[in-house]
Amino acid sequence: MKSLGSIRRSFAPWADPASKPFISFRNVTKKFGDFVAVDDLSLNIYTREFFALLGASGCGKSTLLRMLAGFEQPTSGEIILDGQNLAGIPPYRRPVNMMFQSYALFPHMTVETNVAFGLKQDGMPKPEIAARVEQMLKLVKLEKFAKRKPHQLSGGQRQRVALARSLAKRPKVLLLDEPLGALDKKLREETQFELMDLQQELGLTFVVVTHDQEEAMTMADRIAVMAHGKVVQVATPAEIYEAPNSRFVADFIGDVNIFDGTVSANADGRVQIETASGFPIRVVAPDGPAAGAKAGFAVRPEKIKVSRDAPPSANAVRGEIWDIGYLGDMTVFHVRLPDGKVVKASSLNAVRAVEDPIGYDQEVWISFAEDAGVVLKD
Amino acid sequence: MSTWSRFNIASIIFGFAFLYLPIVLLVIFSFNESKLVTVWAGFSTRWYVQLLHNQALLEAAWVTIRVALISATIATVLGTLAALAMTRYTRFRGRMLFSGMIYAPLVMPEVITGLSMLLLFVAIGFDRGFWTLTLAHITFTMCFVAVVVQSRLLSFDRSIEEAAMDLGATPVATFLQVTLPVIAPAVFSGWVLALTLSLDDLVISSFTSGPGATTLPMKIYSQVRLGVTPEINAICTILIGIVAIGVLIASVVSRRREAQRVADERAAFAQ
Numbered sequence: 118m119k120s121l122g123s124i125r126r127s128f129a130p131w132a133d134p135a136s137k138p139f140i141s142f143r144n145v146t147k148k149f150g151d152f153v154a155v156d157d158l159s160l161n162i163y164t165r166e167f168f169a170l171l172g173a174s175g176c177g178k179s180t181l182l183r184m185l186a187g188f189e190q191p192t193s194g195e196i197i198l199d200g201q202n203l204a205g206i207p208p209y210r211r212p213v214n215m216m217f218q219s220y221a222l223f224p225h226m227t228v229e230t231n232v233a234f235g236l237k238q239d240g241m242p243k244p245e246i247a248a249r250v251e252q253m254l255k256l257v258k259l260e261k262f263a264k265r266k267p268h269q270l271s272g273g274q275r276q277r278v279a280l281a282r283s284l285a286k287r288p289k290v291l292l293l294d295e296p297l298g299a300l301d302k303k304l305r306e307e308t309q310f311e312l313m314d315l316q317q318e319l320g321l322t323f324v325v326v327t328h329d330q331e332e333a334m335t336m337a338d339r340i341a342v343m344a345h346g347k348v349v350q351v352a353t354p355a356e357i358y359e360a361p362n363s364r365f366v367a368d369f370i371g372d373v374n375i376f377d378g379t380v381s382a383n384a385d386g387r388v389q390i391e392t393a394s395g396f397p398i399r400v401v402a403p404d405g406p407a408a409g410a411k412a413g414f415a416v417r418p419e420k421i422k423v424s425r426d427a428p429p430s431a432n433a434v435r436g437e438i439w440d441i442g443y444l445g446d447m448t449v450f451h452v453r454l455p456d457g458k459v460v461k462a463s464s465l466n467a468v469r470a471v472e473d474p475i476g477y478d479q480e481v482w483i484s485f486a487e488d489a490g491v492v493l494k495d
Numbered sequence: 496m497s498t499w500s501r502f503n504i505a506s507i508i509f510g511f512a513f514l515y516l517p518i519v520l521l522v523i524f525s526f527n528e529s530k531l532v533t534v535w536a537g538f539s540t541r542w543y544v545q546l547l548h549n550q551a552l553l554e555a556a557w558v559t560i561r562v563a564l565i566s567a568t569i570a571t572v573l574g575t576l577a578a579l580a581m582t583r584y585t586r587f588r589g590r591m592l593f594s595g596m597i598y599a600p601l602v603m604p605e606v607i608t609g610l611s612m613l614l615l616f617v618a619i620g621f622d623r624g625f626w627t628l629t630l631a632h633i634t635f636t637m638c639f640v641a642v643v644v645q646s647r648l649l650s651f652d653r654s655i656e657e658a659a660m661d662l663g664a665t666p667v668a669t670f671l672q673v674t675l676p677v678i679a680p681a682v683f684s685g686w687v688l689a690l691t692l693s694l695d696d697l698v699i700s701s702f703t704s705g706p707g708a709t710t711l712p713m714k715i716y717s718q719v720r721l722g723v724t725p726e727i728n729a730i731c732t733i734l735i736g737i738v739a740i741g742v743l744i745a746s747v748v749s750r751r752r753e754a755q756r757v758a759d760e761r762a763a764f765a766q
Contacts, residue, residue: 188657208660221658225676234672235662269759286662 128338129353130163138197139164139322140185140290145194147180147346154180156346157194167316167323169337171330173369177346178326182292185324186215199289209238214288218295220279222267228254228278229263235286253281256315273304280312284319291316293325297332309335330370334358342366358417364493367415374421374460375493376414380406388492390414394454396434402492416490421462423450423475424482433484436460438477450475452483518735525728532723542729552730555714558625559694562710566632567689573633574640574689575682581641582648600638608635609702616703623705631703632693639692640685647681687745691738 130136138161147155155177162168170178183189184196187208196203203211214235223231232253236246254260257277267275276299283291296312297305313336316323327333333340334354341351342365350362361367367375378392388405390398390412398414406412427433439459440451449463462483475481525543529536546552581594600608612631616623655677659669675682697712704710709717711734715727 186657186661188660208657209663209665213661215658215661217654217658219652219654221652221654223655223659223673223677234659234664238663238668266759268756269762282658282662 128165130166131161131339136163138162139166139199140324141197142181143195143197145181145184145191145196147177147184147189148192153346155184155191158346158348160341160348160351162322162324164322165320167313167336167338168325169333169340170324170326170343171333171340172328172343174328176343178328178343179294181343182215182294182324182326185290186213186292187211212288213290213292214283214286215292215294216279216283216296218298220267220275220299222275222278222282224267227264227266228259228270231267231278232282232285234282239286249285253285256284257281272299272301273308276300276308280315284315284321287319288321290322290324293323295327296325297329298327305332312336334370342369344369360491361415361493364413364415367491367493372418372461372463373415374418376416376458378412378414380408380410380412383408387487388412390492394434394456394458396432399431399487400490400492401488405492406494410494413493414490415493416485418449418461418463419447419465420489421460421483421485423452423462423464424484425475425479427482428484430484430486432487432489433482436481436483438475438479438481441475441477450481452481521728522732522735525725525732527725527728530725532725532728542725543733546726546729546733549726551709552711552714552726555709555711556730558628558708559711562625562629562632562708563690563693566629566636566693567686569629570633570637570689571640571682571686574637574685575644575678577637577641578644578648581645582651597638597641600635601642605635605696605698606702609699612699613702623703623708625704625708628700628704628708628710631699632696635696635699636689636692639688640682643685643688644678644681647678651678 140160140162142158142160145155145158146153158177158181170181172178180189184191185198185203187203187206190204198211198213223234226234229250232250233246236249241249250263251260254263257280259274259277259281262270262274262278267278270278276296280296293312297308300308309332312323325333325336334357337354339351339353340357342349342357344365350357350366352360352362357366357370361370361373364375367373376390376392376394376398378390378398380388381391381397382389383402383405386401386403386405387399388402390400392398392414400414422428434454436452436454438450439453442449442451445466447463447465449461452460452462454460460483524532524535526538526540527535528539528541577597581590581597584590609631612627612634613623615621616627621627651674655673656669659673660666664672695712696710697716700710700713704713711730715730718724718727
């Protein structure tokens with residue numbers, strides 16, 4: 118697993134003990150009455166990082182963002198931004214800007230005056246404001262729409278205005294609350310890459326809140342998976358996907374098969390797990406659980422091979438094709454094992470027509486390599 | 496409506512007659528030559544001319560307009576602030592009581608409001624006149640403004656205020672540059688409502704005004720007790736005309752604005 122994390126770029130300040138975090142949440146707790154939205158959370162975000170807070174609704178990710186923006190005050194703990202403790206600093210004096218989920222454009226102002234709003238509050242001279250606004254509108258390709266009002270724009274255009282407005286003051290950090298949530302799928306995918314390019318170009322720190330794992334995986338340098346007000350795992354998208362640290366993360370991100378069982382041996386960095394499905398799993402696990410412990414083995418569908426003939430490797434078991442889902446780019450097989458467990462396996466459709474494809478009710482073998490997944494301690 | 500049944504036609508005729516016959520009669524008789532209200536003696540505008548020379552009536556009209564403008568403006572400020580407080584600070588103790596107390600004057604019999612005001616002014620030794628009248632009008636119109644503005648604020652997207660603050664606007668700047676312009680139409684309708692209520696109020700005015708501060712409704716009422724003159728018909732016709740023109744302008748403007756908005760939205764999504 119040496120190459121994980123270096124897949125995207127050679128940018129990894131979090132791995133360097135000498136680098137100082139730009140934003141630090143230190144034991145931050147936020148309660149609304151009896152409800153604990155954020156629970157004793159600590160997190161570091163580095164300069165120029167594209168950081169994603171990922172989680173289901175109600176996990177506290179938006180509250181975290183709103184505390185950074187200054188709309189909520191932590192019940193306890195502190196937030197440090199660029200060496201400055203943010204406690205007691207109102208939103209209008211913080212060097213961060215936010216792009217709202219609803220875009221929150223001022224309906225009575227034109228695109229131009231929306232973008233100029235923040236600069237005007239700072240008392241910037243008029244010619245400079247005009248120049249900056251022009252530059253911002255050029256950046257988001259909306260020069261032609263400067264005189265329009267928000268209701269005269271389409272959803273995608275409004276999103277761009279919101280982005281231009283939040284970038285106009287050149288904040289140290291840009292906060293994005295579900296920035297692409299209101300766009301349709303195609304536009305969303307385009308915009309994801311545009312946001313990444315923009316972040317690179319401007320050299321800013323982005324903190325994005327999203328419930329869409331694909332969005333987080335595509336854009337972020339690192340992802341914090343959150344649940345019940347806590348961070349479950351912080352890592353690069355590849356690490357999160359290939360080496361989830363818990364059952365929750367494995368299950369939350371992407372599709373996964375989990376085999377439960379008991380560890381029967383642990384030697385030479387490998388463990389053997391006796392599963393209920395009637396076959397032993399022998400896999401690589403450097404810090405695996407000791408013999409006798411309960412454990413689970415999580416393996417992604419695309420790491421499982423489906424074949425008619427018995428594979429030569431270990432980690433193979435016979436099953437029956439239960440369901441086939443043809444998705445175009447790939448096919449998902451649901452294979453039923455003798456004990457009734459259904460395993461998902463997907464294979465890429467690299468050729469257009471296969472002679473004698475695997476069909477319903479056929480007896481097949483499923484198999485996977487010894488480093489295909491991760492052992493989860495219970 | 497494809498079928499004009501006799502029943503439908505009849506109900507429309509009766510309905511409109513019920514609403515407008517008295518007003519039509521009043522307008523017709525304002526152009527009557529005769530001094531007798533019920534006898535038609537030919538067309539004339541002499542009562543309108545005579546009206547211009549009736550100093551007392553013009554005086555009363557001027558008082559009414561001044562009271563209405565001042566009280567509506569102050570009531571709008573107070574009512575808007577009350578509505579803001581009610582929608583923004585939802586978690587304070589006794590909020591239910593407070594909001595109930597704001598709306599109570601809506602259902603309070605005017606006689607009671609008027610009488611209690613009178614007692615207050617007498618108790619504190621405030622000489623009754625123009626200012627007591629204005630104060631009383633502020634009091635009873637304020638809650639109407641609060642209701643109108645509050646209903647707008649309930650559908651107000653608070654995130655635009657947060658966006659303004661996020662961009663560096665202080666709370667005051669946010670209110671003046673973002674909140675107020677957005678709720679302005681509701682504030683304006685509150686002001687118009689307060690103005691109309693103040694213009695035609697009779698009961699509370701009778702209790703709270705003093706010498707030299709007679710409003711038009713009071714003047715008309717006192718004259719009618721001596722007998723209806725065509726002059727009264729004339730001034731009422733003028734009032735009806737002003738109100739009708741006002742309503743007409745308001746509906747045309749709002750219809751235009753709506754059509755513009757629909758056209759804009761269509762244009763935005765057509766691209």
